[in-house]
Amino acid sequence: MSDTALSYVRSEMVGESAPPASTVGLVGWMRKNLFSSWINTALTLFAIYLVWIIVPPIVNFVIIDATWVADDREGCLAGGGGACWAYVEAKFGQFIYGRYPVEERWRVDIVFVIMAIGTITLAIPTLPYKKWNSIFMLVIFPIMAFFLLVGGYFGLPHIETPLWGGLLVTLVVAITGIVVSLPLGVLFALGRRSDMPIVRLISVIFIEFWRGVPLITVLFMASVMLPLFLPEGVTFDKLMRVLIGVALFSAAYMAEVVRGGLQAIPKGQYEGSQALGLPYWKTMGLIILPQALKLVIPGIVNTFIGLFKDTTLVLIVGLFDLLGAIQLSFTDPKWSTPMTSHTGYVFAAIGFFIFCFSMSRYSIYMENRLHTGHKR
Amino acid sequence: MAVQEPAAEVAESGRASLLYDPKIRALISQVALILLVIWLGYSMITNTISNLERQQIASGFGFLGTTSGFSIAPSLGTYIVDYAEESSYGAAFYVGLVNTLLVAFIGIILATIWGFILGVARLSNNWVIAKLSTVYIETLRNVPLLLQIFFWYFAVLRSLPNPRDSVEFGANIVLNTRGLFMPRPLPEDGMGWVGIMVLIGIVAAFLVRRWAHKRQEATGEQFPVFWTSIGLILGLPLVVFLILGLPLQWQIPELTGFNFQGGMVVIPEFMSLLLALVLYTATFIAEIVRAGILAVSHGQTEAAHALGVRSGPTLRLVVIPQALRVIIPPLTSQYLNLTKNSSLAVAIAYPDLVSVFAGTVLNQTGQAVEILLITLAVYLAISIVTSIFMNWYNARMALVER
16 A cells, blocks of 8 residues: 555645735725615715815814914904914913902912812722822812812902802812712712601602702702892802702702612622611611712713703803803903804813813723623 | 620510610601701791892782783794783793793704614714714713803804895795794684694594504504505695695795894794704713613524514614613603703793793792792693603503513
């Protein structure tokens, strides 16, 4: 028997032939994702047409035709008819601080810086000392910010709240809203899940009332009805009244968010802590709430985004937040051009977008971090 | 053994101290809470009464009958209530209510349609469409609604042409900076019959649907329910309309002086509010729809395809009915948000409930408590009715489950 009698058996594989040119690379990707059928092709062409009619005018207005440097309206009018960024630059201080006295603006800056550092360190999950950081941000920082911004103590001149404005008011309203609403919301969420019927009833009425009415009417209530409720001689200034309204309003939304977290905690956790003999407040404070609040961080961030956007409504009751300050600056004859209002709105939109978009990304990031279950 | 002695004492008296009985504790804290709430309510009411007396503001609801003396921009509310300056504050309230309901109703329908389109588009296999939809959603949902309303009202609709150089769409429809002018239908005798026919058509379509459903269950034969219903609801009134000899006149808007007179006008305030509400709320609805569709397990689609069902019917008969169950509860809260957000109308003076009633009427009468209570009650009622309806619909949808 010799080997030559055996039929030929291939001992090594032939190399794979390259895939058809139409299924790989850019062409293949486009065939698959853009032109797979005639409907798809039509959609693609339609979408490209939409982009073509929407994007170039915006880019032209915001960048190419824009006036970057000018002393007053003449400079912008002489430009290409695009955005008048020189106006934003001239009014920038007003957009950020309102009519807060220029020589005292360092106080606002300090508050902004501490707030930025505190929130960023709180937001990064890997950094230590979360407990002390949150206590600082929720208790010490608001007190500190109050004394710094209002003044009247420690030799700082008193600044009345009608002088506040711009981003400062936006942040004050939004952050007070969230800081006050968090403990209140936890209380009402616990109340809504309580075994005591009257506590439950009062919590449900509170939550459903505030969730059922628009924020505008709440602000109207805070500005015209609240003074009537108070005894004679007790008055709050307008910002304070708005803060009370916003805090109660967002407490109801926060309560529903926290309730979602409470419902997600397995029953065994309650039973386990009862078996250990922990009383109600210890069960909640040591076992349930730490887990529940961690679960609802994305929900809290989303509530904050909503609240942040809703702070613009305070301009309707006569406070000048970021949008209000911008709206107010349109009346300045020095910068009155046809492009001024467009520029102002684009600036406001970019400002709000940066804040809200980054927060929503953070909320998605936290959701993915917390959501370690089965995903497809 | 010494450790157990206190327990033995407890056993002798039969129970622990009353202070540690959970029932007693619950009772005490609830009574304390009730007393607190009553005290708060009582002091609020007495303070209000004394403050009102001091400021000499009238109280009670008598003001609703007095003449308002202000005019309201033309809108569906003023057409329906037939409002004029001599009308009462009560009439002004109805005008505001009708306008709020109008913008909320149309807004909800349009936002749902646009939101579903966007949500499906974001899941599209087409890369350009999906990215375009993503950019749209992420941009508009992160910009405050009030800013968007201002943008449409002050920046876009203000730059429309003057009445003298209006944009004409034909059929006597013109668009200018004062609004969108259209011919106004003036019904004549017999138009009522057409309305009755519409109702009969709807009932008949409903019956046909039930009959077709039963027949399909029994025999498997399908019946073109959709086209039959269209024919019944639209065709029947049309036939009656033609038989009665077109009992309808059109009042055509005409340019007199600096503005158009007559006809119907959609005011720019309404257009900008509606645009902003729809474009903004649709982004949230789109995300809800996307989440709902993603929540339907991929196995469902694969199983349908394995049974030979095509893509269209798969989406319509398998995916969407299951997705709806996830979609409806959050959709309800978006509808309520849209309704509540329509109160931002006050910023651009669209005559809605808040703008007319809690704005103008409140400023004229000064009766803040009564007016705000009525306004709050209306919004609460709208919220409750919408929730009840959507819960009913949700329950109906959930029945599909075994």
